[in-house]
Amino acid sequence: MTLAEHTPVTRHRVVMAVASEIERDARVKKTALAVADAGHDVTLVFGCLNAADAGDATLGAVRTTGLHVPYLLRDDAARRGKDGSRSRPFLIGFRDRKEMQAALLRSTLRSERAARRSPVHRALARSSAMLARVRGRLYREHVRRTQAQQADHAGRQRGRVDWRRALPNIGDLTLTFTKPLWRSEPDVIHIHDVHLLEAGALAKQRLLSQGKRVRLVYDAHEYIAGTSAPTPALEAAWKALEAEFMPYVDDVITVSEPIADAIQQRYGLERRPSVVLNTPTNSGQAPAASDIRTACGLPPSTTLLAYSGVLSAKRGIRTAIEGLADVPDAHLAVVCVPNAHYRGALALSDYAQTLGVADRVHLVEPVATDEIISFLSTADIGVHPMIGGLANHEMALPNKLFDYLFAGLPVVVSDVRLMGQFVRDHGVGEPFRPEDPADFARAVRAVMADEDRYRKNAARDDLRAELSWENQAEQIRALYADM
Numbered sequence: 001m002t003l004a005e006h007t008p009v010t011r012h013r014v015v016m017a018v019a020s021e022i023e024r025d026a027r028v029k030k031t032a033l034a035v036a037d038a039g040h041d042v043t044l045v046f047g048c049l050n051a052a053d054a055g056d057a058t059l060g061a062v063r064t065t066g067l068h069v070p071y072l073l074r075d076d077a078a079r080r081g082k083d084g085s086r087s088r089p090f091l092i093g094f095r096d097r098k099e100m101q102a103a104l105l106r107s108t109l110r111s112e113r114a115a116r117r118s119p120v121h122r123a124l125a126r127s128s129a130m131l132a133r134v135r136g137r138l139y140r141e142h143v144r145r146t147q148a149q150q151a152d153h154a155g156r157q158r159g160r161v162d163w164r165r166a167l168p169n170i171g172d173l174t175l176t177f178t179k180p181l182w183r184s185e186p187d188v189i190h191i192h193d194v195h196l197l198e199a200g201a202l203a204k205q206r207l208l209s210q211g212k213r214v215r216l217v218y219d220a221h222e223y224i225a226g227t228s229a230p231t232p233a234l235e236a237a238w239k240a241l242e243a244e245f246m247p248y249v250d251d252v253i254t255v256s257e258p259i260a261d262a263i264q265q266r267y268g269l270e271r272r273p274s275v276v277l278n279t280p281t282n283s284g285q286a287p288a289a290s291d292i293r294t295a296c297g298l299p300p301s302t303t304l305l306a307y308s309g310v311l312s313a314k315r316g317i318r319t320a321i322e323g324l325a326d327v328p329d330a331h332l333a334v335v336c337v338p339n340a341h342y343r344g345a346l347a348l349s350d351y352a353q354t355l356g357v358a359d360r361v362h363l364v365e366p367v368a369t370d371e372i373i374s375f376l377s378t379a380d381i382g383v384h385p386m387i388g389g390l391a392n393h394e395m396a397l398p399n400k401l402f403d404y405l406f407a408g409l410p411v412v413v414s415d416v417r418l419m420g421q422f423v424r425d426h427g428v429g430e431p432f433r434p435e436d437p438a439d440f441a442r443a444v445r446a447v448m449a450d451e452d453r454y455r456k457n458a459a460r461d462d463l464r465a466e467l468s469w470e471n472q473a474e475q476i477r478a479l480y481a482d483m
Contacts, residue, residue: 011039011041012040012188012480012483013040013041013184013185013186013187014035014041014042014188014190015043015180015181015184015186015188016031016032016035016042016044016045016191016192017044017045017046017181017189017190017191017192017196017199018044018045018046018047018192018193018196019046019069019192019195019196020046020047021046021047021048021049021066022044022046022064023369024338024366025369026280026369026370026399027221027278027399028044028046028192030281030473031190031192031219031276031473032044032059032062033059033060033061033062034469034477035476035480036060036061036062037061037473038476038477038481040480042061043062043063043064043184044059044063044064045064045065045067045177045180046067047066047067047068047069047173047176047177048066048067048069049068050068051068053068054066054067054068065180067177067180068176069172069176070176072172073168073169073171073175074168074169076168077168161233161236161239161240162237163236163237163238163240163241166233166234166236166237167234167237167241170195170241173195173198173199174199174202176199177203178199178202178203178206179203181199181200181203182203182204182207185207185212186207186214187213187215187483188215188216188480189214189217190219191216191217191218192219192221193220193221193222194220194224194238194241194242197218197241197245197249198241198245200218200248201245201248204216205248215250215251215483216248216251217249217251217252217253218249218252218253219252219254220252220254220259220263220273221255222255222259222392222396223254223259223262223263223391223392223395223396224238224242224392225239225242225266225391226259226262226390226395227390228314228390243267246267251273251274251479251483252271252274253273253274253475253479254274254275254276255275255277255396256275256277256395256396256397257275258395258417258418259273259275259392259395259396260273260274260275262391262395274475274476274478274479276472276473276475276476277397277402277467278398278399278402279399279402279406279468279472280373280402280403280469281468281469282406282464282465282468282470282471283470285370285371285373285374285406286370286374287371288368288371288374288375289367289371290367291374291376291377292333292364292376292378292379293378293379295333296331296333296362298331300378302329302331303327303329303330303380303381303448304330304332304378304380304381305331305332305333305380305381305383306332306333306335306376306379306381306382306404306409307320307332307333307334307335307383307384307385307400308335308337308382308403309335309337309400310344311334311337311344311345311348312344313387314386314393315385315386315387316385316386316387316414316434316435317334317348317385318348318351319385319435319436319437320332320383320385320440321355321357321361322437322440323437323441323444324357324360324441325356325437325441326437326438327441327445327448330448331360332360332362332383333364333379334348334361334362334363335365335366335367335375335376336365336366337366339365339366340363340364340365341363348361349361372403372407376403376404376407377407377408377409379407379409380409380410380448380451381409381410381429381447381448381451382401382403382404382405382407382410382411382412382429383412383413383444384398384400384404384411384412384413384414384419385413385414385432385434385435386414386416387414387435388414388415388433388435389434393414394416394417394418395418396418396419397418397419397422398419401413401419401422405463406464406467408455408458408459409455410429410447411423411428411430411458412429412430412431412432412443412447413431414431414432414433414434414435415432415434416434419431426457427453427457428454428458428463429443429447430446430454
């Protein structure tokens with residue numbers, strides 16, 4: 001039975017919101033369509049960086065509205081930081097790492113040039129180099145003390161962190177989204193991710209004050225308390241933001257069973273969050289205009305590993321690149337999000353060059369989300385080398401894992417708790433120790449040696465039916481039917 005065959009007891013007016021653009025956010029689009037397919041009236045509101053991209057459109061039965069987010073508060077905070085509000089260690093310490101690195105490079109250059117000049121020039125160069133080293137030590141000591149103070153402050157605050165000051169971008173989003181949310185007079189406000197939780201809570205309070213009943217659904221795509229921010233202060237700020245507005249939330253959806261348990265325990269929820277895996281549909285995948293092997297210019301006889309997704313350090317792509325040295329016959333294709341020429345992708349290319357494997361690392365432009373399964377299908381192995389040690393990673397079943405399986409690929413993945421266990425239980429690939437290039441290479445060789453068996457397990461019809469979005473969306477339908 002499909003979702004369309006279910007007739008809800010009550011037809012809800014739903015406004016769904018996400019802070020980012022929806023072009024490449026398959027989960028948000030699929031969720032909106034699933035709620036509409038269950039018989040509800042859905043408007044999907046999303047954020048745009050460019051004013052030209054804002055406006056109204058449709059996505060199947062879903063109305064979409066793009067809102068331009070100018071991020072004025074965020075940019076103002078950044079300007080104030082650059083104008084000198086950051087503290088400088090003592091009087092001669094460097095202001096930041098870039099200033100220190102540039103000064104050390106200039107000092108080295110002076111020394112090299114002075115070597116060919118007079119003793120006076122050489123003495124001046126040595127003095128300059130000594131001063132740069134002293135300033136560098138002062139800067140590093142300042143950073144160490146600052147981080148220790150931030151960690152101590154975050155521990156003492158315990159939820160009283162001033163997240164509004166630490167996260168000025170949330171203010172921009174709240175100002176942009178709150179009024180459109182309450183003005184649509186919805187029965188349900190469905191928020192994706194933590195960024196719009198304040199806007200959703202404020203819109204709900206406004207509607208309640210006007211005597212309108214409304215429910216707030218929080219779709220938590222990750223475990224916020226288990227992620228890692230660049231500094232202890234930012235990490236505490238994200239946790240404090242979520243904690244402040246969780247009392248306004250009526251229903252929670254999340255992406256794995258362990259994360260559902262952790263959220264319920266952390267906030268003492270009476271009702272356990274609904275679990276909806278971020279998986280592909282079992283039918284209707286659009287054929288891609290090309291494929292990943294053709295994009296790399298490789299023949300079918302060449303072993304091709306594929307990674308698809310964002311390129312942050314937490315994804316561990318460098319581990320896969322390092323591991324290529326021990327698998328000399330294999331190539332690695334990296335489908336780069338948002339594109340193959342932004343700085344993160346270029347940094348990977350430079351890293352591959354330094355390791356001597358650049359000729360076997362291919363940076364590939366992304367394709368439309370509904371074409372990714374077809375695009376990946378000509379690779380041999382899908383890889384997901386994300387780092388371990390983060391609670392969010394240990395409890396996650398990432399969407400790219402399912403993209404690989406639905407493309408018919410066996411997988412090589414980090415042995416984080418849930419993903420590693422899933423791969424072992426279903427016999428669809430090999431886990432490896434996170435951030436261990438040698439063990440990554442071992443896992444790749446193991447899959448290459450028995451690729452037919454792994455590929456057969458990955459293509460099982462019963463596994464795909466269980467994991468398919470059609471099956472996952474039943475949890476969304478059930479949640480809305482209970483409202």
